[in-house]
Amino acid sequence: MKLAIKLAFRNLIGAGLRTWLNVIVLSFSFVIIIWIKGVMAGWDYQAKTDMTNYEIGGGQYWQETYDPYDPLTLDISNAKIPSELETEIEAGNMEPVLIVPGNIFPQGRMQAVSIKGIRPEQTLLKLPTEKLDTVTDAIPAIIGMLMANNSRLKIGDRVTIRWRDANGTFDAAELLITAIFSSNVPSAEAGQVYIPLERLQQMTLLEGHATVLTFSDPEATRPEIAGWKLRTKADLTYQVDEMIKTKSVGQSVLYGILLLLAMLAIFDTQVLSIFRRQKEIGTYIALGYTRGEVVGLFTVEGTMHAVLAAIAATIYGLPLLLWQAKVGWTMPIDTSDFGMAMAQTLYPKYTVGLVVSTVLLVTITTAIVSYLPSRKIAKMNPTEALRGKLQ
Amino acid sequence: MEIIQIKNLIKRFPMGKGEFTALRGIDLSFGKGEFAGLIGPSGSGKTTLLNIIGSLDVPTEGQVTVLDKSIGHLSTKEAAQLRKESMGFIFQSYNLLQVHTVYENVEFPLLLLKLNGTERKKMVMAALEWVGLTDKVKSKPPQLSGGECQRVAIARAMVKRPSLVLADEPTANLDAANSHNILRTMETLNSELKTTFIFATHDDKVINYLHRKIFLLDGRVDKEEIVTETKTAAS
Numbered sequence: 273m274k275l276a277i278k279l280a281f282r283n284l285i286g287a288g289l290r291t292w293l294n295v296i297v298l299s300f301s302f303v304i305i306i307w308i309k310g311v312m313a314g315w316d317y318q319a320k321t322d323m324t325n326y327e328i329g330g331g332q333y334w335q336e337t338y339d340p341y342d343p344l345t346l347d348i349s350n351a352k353i354p355s356e357l358e359t360e361i362e363a364g365n366m367e368p369v370l371i372v373p374g375n376i377f378p379q380g381r382m383q384a385v386s387i388k389g390i391r392p393e394q395t396l397l398k399l400p401t402e403k404l405d406t407v408t409d410a411i412p413a414i415i416g417m418l419m420a421n422n423s424r425l426k427i428g429d430r431v432t433i434r435w436r437d438a439n440g441t442f443d444a445a446e447l448l449i450t451a452i453f454s455s456n457v458p459s460a461e462a463g464q465v466y467i468p469l470e471r472l473q474q475m476t477l478l479e480g481h482a483t484v485l486t487f488s489d490p491e492a493t494r495p496e497i498a499g500w501k502l503r504t505k506a507d508l509t510y511q512v513d514e515m516i517k518t519k520s521v522g523q524s525v526l527y528g529i530l531l532l533l534a535m536l537a538i539f540d541t542q543v544l545s546i547f548r549r550q551k552e553i554g555t556y557i558a559l560g561y562t563r564g565e566v567v568g569l570f571t572v573e574g575t576m577h578a579v580l581a582a583i584a585a586t587i588y589g590l591p592l593l594l595w596q597a598k599v600g601w602t603m604p605i606d607t608s609d610f611g612m613a614m615a616q617t618l619y620p621k622y623t624v625g626l627v628v629s630t631v632l633l634v635t636i637t638t639a640i641v642s643y644l645p646s647r648k649i650a651k652m653n654p655t656e657a658l659r660g661k662l663q
Numbered sequence: 664m665e666i667i668q669i670k671n672l673i674k675r676f677p678m679g680k681g682e683f684t685a686l687r688g689i690d691l692s693f694g695k696g697e698f699a700g701l702i703g704p705s706g707s708g709k710t711t712l713l714n715i716i717g718s719l720d721v722p723t724e725g726q727v728t729v730l731d732k733s734i735g736h737l738s739t740k741e742a743a744q745l746r747k748e749s750m751g752f753i754f755q756s757y758n759l760l761q762v763h764t765v766y767e768n769v770e771f772p773l774l775l776l777k778l779n780g781t782e783r784k785k786m787v788m789a790a791l792e793w794v795g796l797t798d799k800v801k802s803k804p805p806q807l808s809g810g811e812c813q814r815v816a817i818a819r820a821m822v823k824r825p826s827l828v829l830a831d832e833p834t835a836n837l838d839a840a841n842s843h844n845i846l847r848t849m850e851t852l853n854s855e856l857k858t859t860f861i862f863a864t865h866d867d868k869v870i871n872y873l874h875r876k877i878f879l880l881d882g883r884v885d886k887e888e889i890v891t892e893t894k895t896a897a898s
Contacts, residue, residue: 275774275775275777278774279774282762282763282767283760283762285762286761286762286763286803287762551756551758552758552760552761554758555752555754555758555759555760557719557743557746558717558719558746558752558754558758559746559747559752559771559772559775559819560743560744560746560747560748560772560775561743561747561775562739562740562743563739564739565743654719654720655710655714655719655720658719658754658758660756
């Protein structure tokens with residue numbers, strides 16, 4: 273094997289431009305596959321991080337009837353905060369959020385919203401809830417950028433809000449927008465109005481009630497609590513995983529085509545090589561190689577394109593990929609309308625696993641593609657090969 | 664001491680729907696240190712015989728024993744092992760590895776024998792000294808003349824000090840001066856190292872150097888001559 277590698281290297285270097293053309297094409301595949309996969313991994317990481325920071329924390333307990341996709345049951349989806357969780361809430365490791373349906377009337381238009389009650393002093397989520405601790409005659413409220421854009425609200429604006437209390441009675445008050453945040457998480461922004469928890473509980477006559485209990489530690493073992501459903505972080509980010517999986521399939525087609533082009537070049541080179549180097553093949557056999565060993569030599573030679581391509585990709589691709597990871601890839605269109613957690617600028621994230629799996633994928637594919645035409649050597653007659661006679 | 668024994672060797676090749684008989688009952692033997700040649704016109708079977716002796720082909724019928732190994736009964740691996748350890752080949756068109764340097768070409772058989780670097784270097788330089796090419800170690804075949812290429816091929820065939828060297832029309836692509844130069848080199852190596860040389864040729868320049876001449880005609884041994892005084896000795 274060592275000898276085959278040595279000879280293959282000499283042969284490849286000796287082949288000059290032909291080798292380097294293949295190597296460059298193959299190295300493009302390396303760089304682009306790693307970049308695409310890196311963007312996907314970066315998106316996955318960013319989406320989950322933003323969701324963790326702004327919405328789901330380390331997981332949640334949902335009141336058993338709560339269904340974020342069913343606004344008709346939202347007003348009954350709350351319950352008394354379980355007493356066994358109070359210590360954790362006091363310590364700031366769990367955050368109760370009460371969610372009730374309501375309407376706001378910006379510029380005289382009516383807009384359905386989810387009113388979320390959250391403690392202003394909380395630090396579990398990165399929401400600027402400290403801005404809810406504002407002394408004002410109106411109800412202090414924070415909203416996301418997406419909501420602000422849709423309703424054309426800005427900091428300092430006042431807007432009427434209407435809700436129903438636990439008895440079904442409608443009431444209304446004035447909100448004062450005290451902060452606007454940007455989270456990249458549409459579900460934390462679109463149609464969401466955050467106000468102080470106690471205030472909402474008083475407004476709805478739901479003192480001590482919550483809809484969702486968000487906790488910080490995703491690793492801790494969570495007990496089952498009657499009337500509440502446990503949603504782990506994995507459950508809550510399931511949709512992101514599914515979306516990225518779907519997108520990855522689409523991207524795989526792209527790098528599949530790239531790889532196919534590179535493999536065609538390698539296959540073509542191998543076929544041509546075996547066709548043109550029959551005398552050389554005969555010589556190897558005359559000097560003491562078996563035909564199987566010559567097949568091995570040509571396979572190693574073809575596979576070495578991938579090794580050289582990996583080196584070439586490291587030389588020009590590494591700085592390029594690192595630069596991309598630093599400046600990110602800004603999406604050409606507004607991602608806030610995508611309806612899923614996606615930043616405007618995606619920062620590719622390269623892991624050792626990603627790089628190793630890509631190198632292995634390309635190298636193994638190259639080895640197979642190199643081996644297929646090389647099998648012809650095993651059927652060659654050495655005496656005719658020595659004369660360079662076409663077989 | 665006989666190192667090659669050939670008994671009733673018949674070789675047939677498929678041709679269209681029938682067969683072509685290239686060798687028709689050859690009986691020959693070669694001793695250690697011989698400088699012999701298979702002489703004959705095209706189609707007489709000399710290259711076929713040389714290929715069978717070199718374990719690159721197998722007999723259809725008959726018995727060929729080379730260095731105590733029966734060629735017809737060797738596996739591909741055993742045949743490769745025999746060539747690797749005990750045989751050197753010299754071809755009409757040199758068959759050098761074009762992208763390798765002179766040094767690397769000569770070193771190749773030693774790499775197959777898995778000798779260590781120091782030993783390889785010593786043997787390669789010695790072989791290049793025999794053929795007078797120590798100043799061309801870094802050159803590649805396309806940079807060499809035909810004569811120089813064939814000298815590299817001789818060095819490659821001789822570097823592992825094989826028991827047997829098989830040369831198929833070694834001077835066919837060379838001019839007279841280069842041919843004599845090459846042949847003198849081979850004759851010297853034959854006498855100094857006691858390596859058996861067997862040529863397949865119809866070139867008079869080679870024939871004049873041979874110590875034993877085996878004339879083939881239509882796949883049979885036509886006649887045989889033992890020469891006591893060669894051209895070199897005469898000149």
